[in-house]
Structure formats: C-alpha cells, structure tokens
Amino acid sequence: xxxxxxxxxxxxxxxxxxxxxxxxxxxxxxxxxxxxxxxxxxxxxxxxxxxxxxxxxxxxxxxxxxxxxxxxxxxxxxxxxxxxxxxxxxxxxxxxxxxxxxxxxxxxxxxxxxxxxxxxxxxxxxxxxxxxxxxxxxxxxxxxxxxxxxxxxxxxxxxxxxxxxxxxxxxxxxxxxxxxxxxxxxxxxxxxxxxxxxxxxxxxxxxxxxxxxxxxxxx
Amino acid sequence: xxxxxxxxxxxxxxxxxxxxxxxxxxxxxxxxxxxxxxxxxxxxxxxxxxxxxxxxxxxxxxxxxxxxxxxxxxxxxxxxxxxxxxxxxxxxxxxxxxxxxxxxxxxxxxxxxxxxxxxxxxxxxxxxxxxxxxxxxxxxxxxxxxxxxxxxxxxxxxxxxxxxxxxxxxxxxxxxxxxxxxxxxxxxxxxxxxxxxxxxxxxxxxxxxxxxxxxxxxx
DNA sequence: ATTATTTTTTAGACTAATCTAAATATTAAT
DNA sequence: ATTAATATTTAGATTAGTCTAAAAAATAAT
Ligand SMILES: [Mn+2]
Ligand SMILES: [Mn+2]
Ligand SMILES: [Mn+2]
Ligand SMILES: [Mn+2]
Numbered sequence: 001x002x003x004x005x006x007x008x009x010x011x012x013x014x015x016x017x018x019x020x021x022x023x024x025x026x027x028x029x030x031x032x033x034x035x036x037x038x039x040x041x042x043x044x045x046x047x048x049x050x051x052x053x054x055x056x057x058x059x060x061x062x063x064x065x066x067x068x069x070x071x072x073x074x075x076x077x078x079x080x081x082x083x084x085x086x087x088x089x090x091x092x093x094x095x096x097x098x099x100x101x102x103x104x105x106x107x108x109x110x111x112x113x114x115x116x117x118x119x120x121x122x123x124x125x126x127x128x129x130x131x132x133x134x135x136x137x138x139x140x141x142x143x144x145x146x147x148x149x150x151x152x153x154x155x156x157x158x159x160x161x162x163x164x165x166x167x168x169x170x171x172x173x174x175x176x177x178x179x180x181x182x183x184x185x186x187x188x189x190x191x192x193x194x195x196x197x198x199x200x201x202x203x204x205x206x207x208x209x210x211x212x213x214x215x216x217x218x219x
Numbered sequence: 220x221x222x223x224x225x226x227x228x229x230x231x232x233x234x235x236x237x238x239x240x241x242x243x244x245x246x247x248x249x250x251x252x253x254x255x256x257x258x259x260x261x262x263x264x265x266x267x268x269x270x271x272x273x274x275x276x277x278x279x280x281x282x283x284x285x286x287x288x289x290x291x292x293x294x295x296x297x298x299x300x301x302x303x304x305x306x307x308x309x310x311x312x313x314x315x316x317x318x319x320x321x322x323x324x325x326x327x328x329x330x331x332x333x334x335x336x337x338x339x340x341x342x343x344x345x346x347x348x349x350x351x352x353x354x355x356x357x358x359x360x361x362x363x364x365x366x367x368x369x370x371x372x373x374x375x376x377x378x379x380x381x382x383x384x385x386x387x388x389x390x391x392x393x394x395x396x397x398x399x400x401x402x403x404x405x406x407x408x409x410x411x412x413x414x415x416x417x418x419x420x421x422x423x424x425x426x427x428x429x430x431x432x433x434x435x436x437x438x
Numbered sequence: 439a440t441t442a443t444t445t446t447t448t449a450g451a452c453t454a455a456t457c458t459a460a461a462t463a464t465t466a467a468t
Numbered sequence: 469a470t471t472a473a474t475a476t477t478t479a480g481a482t483t484a485g486t487c488t489a490a491a492a493a494a495t496a497a498t
Contacts, residue, residue, distance in 0.1 A: 005455065026476055039456055041477055046454085058463060058476060089333040102325045108318050114308040224485065245446055258486055260447055265484085277446060277493060443496070452487075461478070468471075 014071035023060030072136040078104040079125035086126040094168035128159020147210035159214035233290035242279030297323040298344035305345040313387035347378020366429035378433035
C-alpha cells in the first residue's frame with residue numbers, strides 16, 4: 001500500500017519528467033514537494049525499495065511501470081474530482097485544486113469509475129487538462145498558445161498552462177474562461193501585448209498572460 | 220490542525236460516550252480504534268494538550284466543546300458522503316461506510332456545505348442515521364425496534380442499529396431496505412422470531428435480526 | 439481487610455517522514 | 469587539469485504514532 005506522502009512524491013516525479021523530458025533530479029523534486037533535498041533522498045530510497053521508481057545515486061530518477069500507473073491514476077482522480085467540484089457543486093476553477101489535492105488520495109477503484117460515469121466520462125478537466133481514462137490513456141488534442149496568434153485571428157480558449165489560483169482569478173476578472181471565444185483585434189510588435197475582444201468587450205493582455213492560455217484557432 | 224488520526228480518536232470517543240452515556244475508558248477506546256491501550260493513553264495526553272478532551276489520569280475522558288464540534292462535523296461529513304455515494308453514484312448501503320471513512324477527513328468547509336446543498340439537505344443517511352446540519356444540530360425522530368412489534372402490526376423500516384456490512388447484505392438478500400413496508404404475520408413466543416411480509420413475500424426473521432432494525436409503526 | 443483481577447499508565451523501542459549541518463560527487467569555470 | 473560551484477547523499481536528531489512488557493492504580497472478590 002502506498003502512503004499519502006509516497007503518492008505525492010510519485011506525482012511530483014511524474015510532473016517533472018513530463019516537463020523536462022529527462023530523469024528528475026533531487027533538487028527539482030525537493031522544490032516541487034516544498035521539502036529538503038535530504039528528505040527527498042530518503043524517500044527515493046524507499047520508493048526504489050518498493051519498485052516504484054528507477055533510481056541510482058546521483059543519477060536522478062524515473063518512474064517504473066508500476067509507479068507510472070499509480071501516478072496516472074492519481075492524476076485521473078485529481079482531475080475527475082476537480083470536474084465534479086465545478087460541474088456538480090458549482091465551484092469556480094480557481095477553488096478546486098487544493099480540495100482535489102486531498103480527494104485524489106481516496107482509495108477505491110469503484111468510486112473513481114462510478115464518479116467518471118456520473119460525470120459522463122469527461123475528457124478534460126476544468127483547466128483543460130486531459131483526464132486519463134480507466135486504462136490510463138490520455139486524450140490528445142491540438143492546442144496552441146494564444147501568444148502565437150496574429151491580428152484578426154479568432155480562437156476558442158481550451159486550457160491554461162499556468163494553474164496558479166491568482167492567475168485564474170485574473171482571467172475570471174477579464175471574463176476569460178474555458179470555451180470563451182476570442183478575437184484578436186490588435187497585436188503590439190514591441191511588447192507582444194494583444195487587444196482581444198471577448199463577449200464584445202476589448203481587453204488588453206500582456207505576453208506573460210497570452211503565453212499561459214491554450215486556444216484552438218477557429219478557421 | 221487536527222490530524223487524520225486525532226480525528227479518528229475524537230470520533231471513537233464520541234461514539235462510546237453516546238452509547239455508554241459516561242466518560243470513555245482507555246480500553247473501550249483501544250478496542251474501538253483497534254489499537255493498544257498504551258497508544259490510547261499517549262493520544263489522550265496529546266488531545267488533552269490541544270484542549271479537545273477533558274482528561275484526568277485513570278478517570279476516563281469526555282469531549283470538550285471544541286472536540287465535540289470536530290466530532291460532530293466528522294459525522295456530518297461521513298453521513299453526507301455516504302448519502303452522496305448511494306444517491307448519486309448508486310452504491311448499495313453495504314459498500315459506502317469504508318469509503319466515507321476516508322472522505323470524512325477532507326478539509327473544506329465550503330465543500331461540505333455545497334455537498335449538503337447538492338444533496339438537498341438530507342436529514343438522514345443511507346442507514347437511517349441523522350445527519351447534523353451546518354450548526355451541528357441533529358434531527359430527532361421516533362423510532363422503535365422491530366423486535367418490539369406484535370402480530371398484525373405494520374411498520375416502515377427507517378434505520379438499522381447494526382452497521383456491519385454482512386448484516387446489511389443479509390437484509391439486501393431479504394429485500395429489506397430503508398423505506399420497506401413490513402407486515403408482521405406471526406410472532407413466535409418462544410424464540411421471539413417473526414414471520415414478516417414484505418413486498419408480498421413472507422420471510423422469517425430471528426430476534427437477533429429484529430433487534431437491529433428501527434421502524435416507524437404505521438397506524 | 440486482604441487478596442485477586444482488571445484497568446490504566448509508564449518505560450523503552452520502533453517506523454515513516456521530516457529537519458539541519460556536514461561530507462562527498464558531479465558539473466562548470468578558469 | 470585544477471579550482472570553484474552546484475547537486476546529492478550521509479549523519480544525527482526530531483516528531484507522530486505505534487508496539488510490548490512491566491509497574492501502578494482502581495475495582496472486585498473473598
Ligand atoms: Mn489541479
Ligand atoms: Mn486541473
Ligand atoms: Mn458509516
Ligand atoms: Mn451511515
């Protein structure tokens with residue numbers, strides 16, 4: 001049986017490997033877990049004992065098949081619970097992550113599968129992230145950063161790269177949410193900022209922001 | 220912040236106090252928690268430090284106001300999640316306790332209150348136990364044990380005293396569930412067993428069983 | 439009122455998870 | 469190729485929660 005803590009380490013390793021496309025280093029894990037490097041080394045030994053990771057001193061770690069399955073299932077649970085919170089309990093997308101962080105550790109195969117069915121087998125969570133199905137398969141999708149679009153382009157918001165709650169609340173304040181239709185009215189060559197029309201309103205978005213929004217170009 | 224473990228102790232103390240109507244002893248708690256008496260003494264010291272219980276060596280413990288609030292809220296969450304599992308995810312009443320045992324520890328005031336609303340502010344859980352409201356108030360109700368009824372009485376099942384999953388599955392097999400209408404056709408003076416009609420079918424119930432079922436006499 | 443039984447507490451040790459500080463390996467810079 | 473900087477591991481301690489075995493207190497039996 002994997003402990004709450006072990007599960008969080010596996011998720012952290014998964015996340016880092018996904019981003020960096022190479023074995024996760026001790027410091028990177030320590031930063032992600034907000035803990036000391038020494039603690040990480042201890043845990044890596046334990047996870048390695050359990051056959052959940054491939055670990056050699058000083059060489060960094062990658063998830064084993066077993067570890068990867070657990071991590072994927074955690075992501076599945078996390079994103080399904082986030083979907084539940086938004087779709088059924090009317091939470092906004094900036095309030096669900098911390099709660100799902102707790103709920104993802106509930107252990108019951110049947111629960112997650114019934115929840116999945118209850119939600120209608122959603123493919124993406126409230127932030128546009130793909131939800132692995134019961135076999136651990138993710139749905140892939142073409143998505144492009146808003147920052148890459150040009151003047152007069154139209155697009156639909158389908159996800160966010162950054163998940164920080166303050167960023168999400170910033171988007172709320174600009175009326176930007178999943179499904180929002182955007183129309184690029186101006187693009188400034190110098191600072192890359194954009195004037196975007198949404199629901200008839202024009203808002204200015206800096207490049208820092210447009211680089212965090214995934215869209216699907218509409219025609 | 221109260222830990223998962225501390226919460227379970229508070230619940231155990233609450234449960235024992237409710238049943239025995241007197242301070243809970245170390246051994247009783249140890250039995251309820253399936254742990255050693257020594258571990259209990261350790262924990263009682265810690266809970267006492269935190270002001271969650273009233274504790275004096277050798278004298279047994281009772282919950283403080285603070286501890287009682289936490290315990291009641293745990294029961295609220297437990298029973299709301301059980302209701303969710305049965306009403307929304309179609310679990311049977313013999314499958315929900317263990318899952319709710321995990322879910323009751325999710326910390327979010329807003330979550331539990333939104334869940335309550337989503338479920339339509341239910342007053343009783345799938346086993347007929349009262350669900351405390353946001354203020355910790357339980358709904359009281361007249362309920363009598365089936366074993367006390369006599370021949371020709373009619374009654375509706377409104378709860379079970381015993382929560383053991385095997386017992387619940389036994390009731391499933393006899394088609395007895397919350398809301399079932401019962402009609403006592405025979406009562407044996409010697410062994411107190413009953414022949415009860417339910418959905419047109421006659422079933423024999425021993426006293427061991429009828430002493431675990433709460434009913435409301437219908438006229 | 440002693441003695442026996444039961445209940446509770448203490449003593450001492452163990453594991454998981456954490457920390458700081460120091461030691462060692464690896465990588466980057468000169 | 470040394471030296472400097474960075475990354476990682478070890479050493480040693482700490483805390484929550486647990487255990488067994490032994491001591492002490494409370495209760496029951498004679
Ligand atoms: Mn999240
Ligand atoms: Mn998400
Ligand atoms: Mn229950
Ligand atoms: Mn219940």
